[in-house]
Amino acid sequence: MSHRVNEQLLFNLVDLAGTFAFAISGATAARRCNLDLFGILAIAYITACGGGIARDLCIGAVPPAGLSDWRYLLTAVIAALLTIVAYPWVERLTYPVRLFDAMGLGLFAVYGAHKALVFGYNAEVAILLGMITAVGGGMARDVLLARVSIVLQQEIYALAALAGAALAVLGEYLHWPAVWATWLPILFCFGLRFASL
Template identity: 45%
Template sequence: MLQELFSPSVQHVLDLVGIFVFAISGALLAVRKNFDVFGMAVLAEVTALGGGLFRDLIIGAVPPAAFSDLGYFVTPLLATVLVFFLHPQVERIQLGVNVFDAAGLGLFAVTGTAKAYDYGLGLTASATLGLATAVGGGVLRDVLANEVPSLLRWDRDLYAVPAIVGAAMVALCIRFDVLNPYTSGLAAVTAFGLRLAALRFHWRAPRAWHRSSVSVEAPDQAG
């Protein structure tokens, strides 16, 4: 099914673009944490490949694409080199990085869901792995950097919800046999648009009803 949505060459290019942008976000966090170049490379690799690696191991697609395609491994290293030398300039175009990151989020949610279904998972499980593909690398990045994952923080703009919407749209399209390049593109664009809107308007998920805790944590808009 995944092969029906994108040609192998187009899929490969889209994957590398998403991997590159996710790797930049990992390397930038390493710079903010004052990690050395090895730490930057580790965070870049984990952020870019962690979600897809988790998905492939769960569905039995071994060896995972991250290990069978040299380009997948080298691309985060190129992002590391870029950030190592030009991190002040990259920080200044953070808005542009966020836009590409949102595009990668939507793309990986769609392709992750479709690939999981290709390997025999049900619709709910496929959508769940689509979400994991899109956000798993960021969770691993934050854990390695000794931070509460952005996915769990109330003071971060919506990130998982757009991916959930995109993955759910793909699952519904599969259910009604209407998944094609156009509907899958619509799902990716919807997730992309929701993420950009969340960044623009600072949309956040609600906290517990009638929450009485007075604990405060300074909002961090970097993520």
């Protein structure tokens, strides 16, 4: 039981860390398009939670966790406010923004695949939904900012998420210990994405 609680805690941590990382990426993109305070908060929230909401609708988990669990909204708002406050520094740093984005990609690919498996779906659904969780928020961000999404333009973006999700599903099928089955695919996806920059 305590083992299961620990695993649950680990995945919650992964999910909230991904939310934080993507909210920074979203807030920076919105700030660069000269949106005002609400626009930045909205884009940060949608970038952070859009992929998870799409995943939850596809597996029938309603209402989606991004709406019903206040921790997501709070995490996204804090990350967006930090980005706004620190913007003079953030602006000069494309590197850290991409770092956060690559982190979010790995964290969400693994969490999304895990959640689909927990809901009892097969490996194909889990891998596709892991990828959708990871890239969905960024696609929604770019659609709302009326531009062709970087998800479609950068080859090693969605493919890195796909690889991470596939490795996570493999790990759960082979009953790797939770810590390995979680962090190995996260690092693999993050490494793939980051190496391609």
